[in-house]
Amino acid sequence: MAHTFPELVIGGVLLAPFVTYLAAALAVVVVLRPLLHVIGFAKMFSHASIAELSLYVAILGFAMLLF
16 A cells, blocks of 8 residues: 655646655744754753754654654
8 A cells, every 4th residue: 555645736747745844844943943943952061053954954854753
């Protein structure tokens, strides 16, 4: 039994499900950024931008596994 992936349609253009996952992960990270700032996330790492990118990739992977 094959799993069908729903495509996102914007203006008649079919977008791959991965694009939806990218946007959802970005929205989650944008919502989490103020909380991360409050708890001092950037001070825990020597390269805060790389740590944030890693968090984004982890959330993206988790979204792909869930949906």
